Amino acid sequence: MAHADTHAADHHDHDHKPSGIGRWLFATNHKDIGTMYMVFALIMFFVGGAMALLIRLELFKPGMQFFDPGFYNSLVTSHALVMIFGGVMPAFVGLANWMIPLQIGAPDMALPRMNNYSFWILPFAFTLLISSFFTAGGGPAGGWTLYPPLSLQAGDSFPLTIFAIHMMGASSIMGAINVIVTIMNMRAPGMTLLKLPLFCWTWLITAYLLIAVMPVLAGAVTMLLTDHYFGTSFFNPAGGGDPVMYQHIFWFFGHPEVYILILPAFGVVSEIIPTFSRKPLFGYDAMVYATASIAFLSFIVWAHHMFTVGMPLSGQMFFMMSTMLIAVPTGVKVFNWTTTMWRGSLSFEPPMLFALAFLFLFTIGGFSGLMLAIAPADFQYQDTYFVVAHFHYVLVPGAVFAIMAGVYYWLPKWTGHMYSMSLAKWHFWLSTVSVNILFFPQHFLGLAGMPRRIPDYSTQFTDWNMVSSVGGFIFGFSQILFVVVIWQCVRGGEKATDKVWDGRMDGLEWTVSSPAPYHSFETAPEIH
Amino acid sequence: MLNRKVLSALGGLLAAVPAFAYESSYNLPHGVTQISEEVRGLHMQIFWICVVIAVAVFGVMIYSIVTFRKSKGAVADQTLLHSTKVEVIWTVIPVAILIFMAVPAAKTLVKMEDTRNAELSVKVTGYQWKWQYEYLGKGVSFYSTLDTDSNYARQTGSGIDPNTVKDYLLNVDNPMVVPVDTKVRLLLTGNDVIHSWWVPDFAVKKDAIPGFINEAWFKAEKVGRYTGQCAELCGRDHGFMPIVVTVVSKEDFAKWLAEQQAAAKTATTTAPAAATAAAL
Numbered sequence: 001m002a003h004a005d006t007h008a009a010d011h012h013d014h015d016h017k018p019s020g021i022g023r024w025l026f027a028t029n030h031k032d033i034g035t036m037y038m039v040f041a042l043i044m045f046f047v048g049g050a051m052a053l054l055i056r057l058e059l060f061k062p063g064m065q066f067f068d069p070g071f072y073n074s075l076v077t078s079h080a081l082v083m084i085f086g087g088v089m090p091a092f093v094g095l096a097n098w099m100i101p102l103q104i105g106a107p108d109m110a111l112p113r114m115n116n117y118s119f120w121i122l123p124f125a126f127t128l129l130i131s132s133f134f135t136a137g138g139g140p141a142g143g144w145t146l147y148p149p150l151s152l153q154a155g156d157s158f159p160l161t162i163f164a165i166h167m168m169g170a171s172s173i174m175g176a177i178n179v180i181v182t183i184m185n186m187r188a189p190g191m192t193l194l195k196l197p198l199f200c201w202t203w204l205i206t207a208y209l210l211i212a213v214m215p216v217l218a219g220a221v222t223m224l225l226t227d228h229y230f231g232t233s234f235f236n237p238a239g240g241g242d243p244v245m246y247q248h249i250f251w252f253f254g255h256p257e258v259y260i261l262i263l264p265a266f267g268v269v270s271e272i273i274p275t276f277s278r279k280p281l282f283g284y285d286a287m288v289y290a291t292a293s294i295a296f297l298s299f300i301v302w303a304h305h306m307f308t309v310g311m312p313l314s315g316q317m318f319f320m321m322s323t324m325l326i327a328v329p330t331g332v333k334v335f336n337w338t339t340t341m342w343r344g345s346l347s348f349e350p351p352m353l354f355a356l357a358f359l360f361l362f363t364i365g366g367f368s369g370l371m372l373a374i375a376p377a378d379f380q381y382q383d384t385y386f387v388v389a390h391f392h393y394v395l396v397p398g399a400v401f402a403i404m405a406g407v408y409y410w411l412p413k414w415t416g417h418m419y420s421m422s423l424a425k426w427h428f429w430l431s432t433v434s435v436n437i438l439f440f441p442q443h444f445l446g447l448a449g450m451p452r453r454i455p456d457y458s459t460q461f462t463d464w465n466m467v468s469s470v471g472g473f474i475f476g477f478s479q480i481l482f483v484v485v486i487w488q489c490v491r492g493g494e495k496a497t498d499k500v501w502d503g504r505m506d507g508l509e510w511t512v513s514s515p516a517p518y519h520s521f522e523t524a525p526e527i528h
Numbered sequence: 529m530l531n532r533k534v535l536s537a538l539g540g541l542l543a544a545v546p547a548f549a550y551e552s553s554y555n556l557p558h559g560v561t562q563i564s565e566e567v568r569g570l571h572m573q574i575f576w577i578c579v580v581i582a583v584a585v586f587g588v589m590i591y592s593i594v595t596f597r598k599s600k601g602a603v604a605d606q607t608l609l610h611s612t613k614v615e616v617i618w619t620v621i622p623v624a625i626l627i628f629m630a631v632p633a634a635k636t637l638v639k640m641e642d643t644r645n646a647e648l649s650v651k652v653t654g655y656q657w658k659w660q661y662e663y664l665g666k667g668v669s670f671y672s673t674l675d676t677d678s679n680y681a682r683q684t685g686s687g688i689d690p691n692t693v694k695d696y697l698l699n700v701d702n703p704m705v706v707p708v709d710t711k712v713r714l715l716l717t718g719n720d721v722i723h724s725w726w727v728p729d730f731a732v733k734k735d736a737i738p739g740f741i742n743e744a745w746f747k748a749e750k751v752g753r754y755t756g757q758c759a760e761l762c763g764r765d766h767g768f769m770p771i772v773v774t775v776v777s778k779e780d781f782a783k784w785l786a787e788q789q790a791a792a793k794t795a796t797t798t799a800p801a802a803a804t805a806a807a808l
Contacts (some may be wrong), residue, residue, distance in 0.1 A: 060698065062689070062690040062691070062697075063681065063682065063686070063690045064683065064684040064686070065684075065690070066684070067684065068684055068763060068764075069684075069764045069766075069767065069768075070763075070764040073761070073763070073764065141763075141764075142761065142763075143761045143779070147721075147722060147760075149720065149721045149722070149738060149759075150721040150722065150761065150762060150763055153721070153763065182588045221758070228763070237738050237739020237740070238738075238739070241739075242739070243722060243737055243738060243739065243740075244737060244740065246552070257602075274715070276769060277596075277604065278598070278604040279604040279605065279606060279608065280606070280609055282608060282609065282610060283609075283610045283611070283614075283615055284609075284610065285608065285610065286615045308724055308733050308734055308735050308759075308760075309735045309737065309742075310716075310734060310735060310737070310740065310742035310743070313637065313638065313641045316637060316641075317637065319633075320630070320637070321630055324626045324629070324630060325626070327622055327626065328619055328622050328623060328626070331618065331619075332615065332618060332619060332624045333612075334585060335585070335618045336591065336615075338585065338588050338589050339608070339614070340591065341592040341593070342588070342592050342596070342608065343594065343602075343605035343608055344596050344602070344604045344605070345596060345597075345598040345602065345603055345604040346592070346593060346594070346596050346597050346598060346602070347597070347598040347599065356589075356593070359589060360586065360589065363582070363586075364582075364583065367581070369576040369583060370574065370578060371571070371574050371575065371578065374570055374571075374574055374629065374633045375633065375637050376563075376566070376567050376633055376634070376636040376637050376640055376731075377567055377570050377571045377574065379567070379640070379731060379732070379733045379734075380556055380567060380571065380728060380731055380733065381757065382724075382733055383724060383726075383733075383759040383760060390595055433794055443554075444553060444554030447554060447555050447556050448553045448554060448555070448557075449557070449728045451726070451757050451758070451759045451767075453761040453767075454757070454766060454767030454768060455767050456682055456690075456697065456767050456768075457689050457697065457767070458695075458697045458698045459690055459696050460553060461553075464553065464554070471659055475607065496607070497590060504604070506714075
């Protein structure tokens, strides 16, 4: 959207990078912090992935082969918390840190010290969370939703989990404030809001969602904490409390959270598809409005996560209808991406491959989401593997593929080197085929009646569970290729040009050198 | 494009798929209540709508990927930027489809919530990790726990092959017994944490929540044995508290009820005596 007139040139290297460990500990540079976020997220993807493989190992055949059911529940709970708060969210914050200043023509993020703080909270938060596995009673085992009264039965892992969530929340809020302040105040002259690249737009909206709902989560888990230790009865019916109230509060956070995980993915894909279609994004304005509508709707649909709790009929009707409405702006986005490719000139570099897989597989997740919105049918789907299949389709080949697409897209800009296209394509094909072997059969399992979060199952579910586990292991080990590609690219490789790709490069990030200069734009470019 | 004709044609196509599509390991069961049949109908309707949309949208995507390739010399059309007309079209059509779907869904939902005029009421209480059934006003109450064979086999590292156990994890010591063609109302609650009572063949899934009483109902139209499981994570043995409902003829139910009542009576008359004996 932004057509840059680079009075570039002013990029002699007067970087003044601090050296050694201090460069990272005291980092205030948006690129260094972005890198740390990305590396942290990558590590967390492998930690959470290892938990997922243990889960798939136990589920490979019926019977309890390896674990105690309690430990299995801890794996399920921690897998979710690690992947959501440690993997997907930090990965997108990393991308935001790297790309927002580059895309809006700013020298850095607006609040660099807070940026440092918001990153460095995370390693401590996850050390707490993972160390809770070694406390009396094992790790948190009540599911990542922490529904009381079950979550209140936890042992010493409980305060560690709650405190870890508080820290993750504080980190997210600070990250969000930084994104908003940066985008609102530091855009290059001439870059009006409706010239903002879509990645910045989706992140701006995401940041507002974060600020709106992370305090709600903090409040909910704090009430759990006081119920557990200080004798309050917010959620204890014996003391006049209400366990369903927790679910309402949690999902008032939880549903916007779902869009926090996917909106930046929309942004990444909206950058990549035009590039490799060699054509501007179709319906830019509609895309912005659709994103904003999704964000608005996300606040009024929360109870579709809890159709079975026994809401009044009118409540069920409202949440069914409002949830179905989300299909409209989401559909608009998918149609606009498709039309962007229409009469384009397409090429299939690794970022485009991942973006296309996103387009197909996220849409499948969207369809199952629409099915889940139908309340009477949801009574059959709720808490089964159908739901597991649904949210893994939108989160793995959805959010995670978009992250990988973004990394493959901008990696040469970050490192100054091209990476191995053939290895990246191997990574793509292995991931895309195996992710479907992994998650598609889970639709069948759910419809055939397999509940989620069970460590063992009746023998009629054996076949599809075996298929799913095989897919899981192929998918998990394929990700090692991703690390190899990144490692090689950081170490060296063919020199990347400023423009990097042979495509339609509209963004300001392609007007600076590769690797991007340490202080992105010291003189603001002018946008016409 | 999405009129009833197309849908019914697609439905016919599905019917032509051989019998394995039914009671299969990859779709919802047909069930034995009118509601479960309606729910399955809604499920198949929304499924086929999604399939039709998917064929159209994925078709355009695949066509674009195949046709507009740079390697085939395709040149991008830089004039194709935006069109308010198409944005309106692809906003309005989905809204119409949604309304088309919401109406029958709402009707079924209303029926599912109508628990009036029940002929039998059973209070169902979820415990960690078993179910209790109390036949209200009948003086019959019992617990329903995972059967012994499954329980041995499911212990970690038991070495027992689950395939050798009959109805592994879907069998209980005392099943719930209900009469056929009778509207049975369930009053659900939880004793410790939240559980969820789910029998797919009845299309009933309702949470059993401490401090609350939820209502649900079903009217089974076929004698038989129907199974389900707890559907809300409730702790360590969440996977091991199945539900078995035996639907019997009305006469058999009357007989079963009488037996239970007699047994309950002897239990209450002998129990105090036994307690006194124990105290001495």
